[in-house]
Amino acid sequence: MFTTRPTLQGTFGMVSSTHWLASQSAMAVLEDGGNAYDAAVAAGFVLHVVEPHLNGPAGEVPMILAPKDGEVQVLCGQGPAPEGATVAHYRSLGLDLVPGTGPLAAAVPGAFDAWMLLLRDHGTKSVAEVLRYAIGYAEDGHAPVERIGQTIETVRELFETEWQSSADVYLPGGKSPMPGELFRNPALAATWRRLIAEAEKTGGDDRTAQIDAARKIWSEGFIAEAMVRQAARPTMDTSGARHTGPLTAADLAGWSASYEAPATYDWNGWTLAKAGGWSQGPAFLQQLALLPAELPRYGSAEYVHLLIEGCKLAMADREAWYGDAAEVPLDTLLSEPYNAERRALITDEASYELRPGSPGGRTPVLSGHAHAVAAGEAGFDALGVPAAGVGEPTVAKGGAAAGEPSVAADGATRGDTCHIDVVDRWGNMVSATPSGGWLQSNPVVPELGFPLGTRLQMAWLDEGLPNSLTPGRRPRTTLTPSLALRDGVPVMAFGTPGGDQQDQWQLHFFLAVALRAEARGGFDLQGAIDAPNWHNDSFPGSFFPRGMRPGSVTVEERMDPEVVEDLRRRGHDVTVGDPWSEGRLCAVARDPETGVLSAAANPRGMQGYAVGR
Incomplete structure (x- = not known):
């Protein structure tokens, strides 16, 4: 039967993702001796750069892993509702639904820690080795897909009148990113460079120690501090009003990604x-x-x-x-x-x-x-x-x-999502669906170059339901x-x-x-x-x-x-x-x-x- 492309076949390694730069970055990691999990992590961070309207570091990512000769596991990178995110609090603001944008909709960010946990427990590469592709595209630029500019144009007025930190990144000189022109996010590249430097200083030459240090920097260090400051800024959201969010330092420090049976x-x-x-x-x-x-x-x-x-x-x-x-x-x-x-x-x-x-x-x-x-x-x-x-x-x-x-x-x-699948020559396999933390979800955290997520919009503001907004529970x-x-x-x-x-x-x-x-x-x-x-x-x-x-x-x-x-x-x-x-x-x-x-x-x-x- 006719198909648009062949089904690729080989024996060394295979990658499929929603963006060619992420796929090729993952393949580069495989060529450099990495396994499927190293490759998936590198691709995940590249997707934050090249599909920022579809996912970001402060979003979420569930994964399913099939290690060679191991048990199939789910790695949950979905953060829960903060402790202050109660139905009573949101109802007291006159809301019937969690807003679709803004800090009230931000769950505890889950994506970064999940990628790092995958790298630590199943990968072989260092933080610097997997982040270098994302840093390169953020620092040196990439030719953006048309959809990024189209998305930004729909929120241009919001960015220019309310979310200035987003306009600074995504409307440089007042112009949306255009296909064929290099688009950069130097603030994001600087965030990852600082994170790597601090993690290497803390962890020394020990790969695992470096990764654990990076996770702590995210949840308790300069990144956490900047995210909490952003959540406390009154932000215009889909309710038509400005609200602050309940995310605190304790919420960030108290959560980590985890494994469970599928x-x-x-x-x-x-x-x-x-x-x-x-x-x-x-x-x-x-x-x-x-x-x-x-x-x-x-x-x-x-x-x-x-x-x-x-x-x-x-x-x-x-x-x-x-x-x-x-x-x-x-x-x-x-x-x-x-x-x-x-x-x-x-x-x-x-x-x-x-x-x-x-x-x-x-x-x-x-x-x-x-x-x-x-x-x-x-x-x-x-x-x-x-x-x-x-x-x-x-x-x-x-x-x-x-x-x-x-x-x-x-x-x-209603933001969308990305996807990555990788299988390597040893038989390791991973399927991951990163999403959230979209450029149109929350203002860019000015010190970091990425926004908070909005996954709490999926929880109901009715008590007693399986999906009721509940502190410490995942939407x-x-x-x-x-x-x-x-x-x-x-x-x-x-x-x-x-x-x-x-x-x-x-x-x-x-x-x-x-x-x-x-x-x-x-x-x-x-x-x-x-x-x-x-x-x-x-x-x-x-x-x-x-x-x-x-x-x-x-x-x-x-x-x-x-x-x-x-x-x-x-x-x-x-x-x-x-x-x-x-x-x-x-x-x-x-x-x-x-x-x-x-x-x-x-x-x-x-x-x-x-x-x-």
Whole structure:
């Protein structure tokens, strides 16, 4: 079949990421003797520089690791809510939702410490060795992708009138970054140079001691001090008012990234591993559990309808049961009796209801806002759709790709994400989805060159929910890297940006790999990525203002017109988007019998690339 690019194959190492400079930097680390984890860390910090509208050091990053001959682990780089981030405090400010921007939305930053923990425990390189690529692009400049300048233009007025420190970095001389012209972030480069110098002074020649020193500098040293000062500055946010945030020095010093066992589900000889119920990751597993024993023909209208309806049920359960503020009943949610009962709800007609289940006979409880948007009492403003005042609330041909940031003149934003997958010649494998700390999320910390994040916007301001805003608890994240095992052996790492769409696009990709004939002696990764994709928004969105569009399905124009018409006959509210607009998938794989490595990357957006040899 036609694909936009070949599925790369080799034996030395493979990388796939959402930006070619990150992919090539990771490959340079592999060529220099580093392993998959060294390479992923280097790529992660490069992404902070070259995709600053999609992630930053003060954002977050969940990862799934498959060390050679080791156990699969989740490394959680999602920071919790600060101790002062209570529902009562936010309600006292007259808020019904956590703002989409500003310091009230800032969780304890998680990305930096997670990358450093990965480097310390699984890598071989020093802090200086993995940061040198990011420092080079920040200091000497890189040619920015077009989307950076477009994003900055949408918040130009906010930057120039309210967020001056952001204008200083991203509007030098009053001009947005332009493709083909070098763009620099000298403040960020200086931050990393100072961090390295202090870490080397403290840690001496000991690599581990240097990394631990760098982590302490982040959480207690000059970086922590600057982040706390920024949180205390009154900042205009999406509420239309200026607020300070609750982040304190104690919050930063009291948290570190950590490891945990993945949530898993076995399907047809495969085992899929995801982060736990504090993320949306198990929704991928639930969608698999909802599939019948025999699937309709791949790509048929019946097949697409089945996946859409199963997704609606899984995401309704996400809304009712997922979150870090309560125990998530995953064993029941993934059990066959529960899913047989849920599967029976799927008919030949499209559902327009939000229908969470009752695992163990428990009664689902939703937020007041979720009830309102499900009943049609609030507008729809999905990720990637122009915000109110910027365009019509539809997905129009020629508009922003689904999953990309959409930013209104007042700073309202649903930022997007990056992704990295790496497999090395020894068989180590990692899947990471960095996000948050976007340039449009908070003002740049002037001393540091990067902003705080906004992940708390995903928590509800209703008490007693699994995802209620709770001090010390993680807001439920959309970030959801994936790892697949075949007969118990890790064989594939994959993921995508895209907020609420991530576990929709990833399921479609995985099934395309699993159900279609293998090509070139291995998985047809590129063919599965290139296949026409789709998503639905029939559940409350995770990003401010958290809208919902019951019955909606957005498909790529390349989808078979007969399938589109069949979906409409079934009652789906179908929007036909651009031909290459759904997903930004990355994937790497390893054949455990031959040792052959594979990689592929998404052509959508014109910046994701796989490299390897």
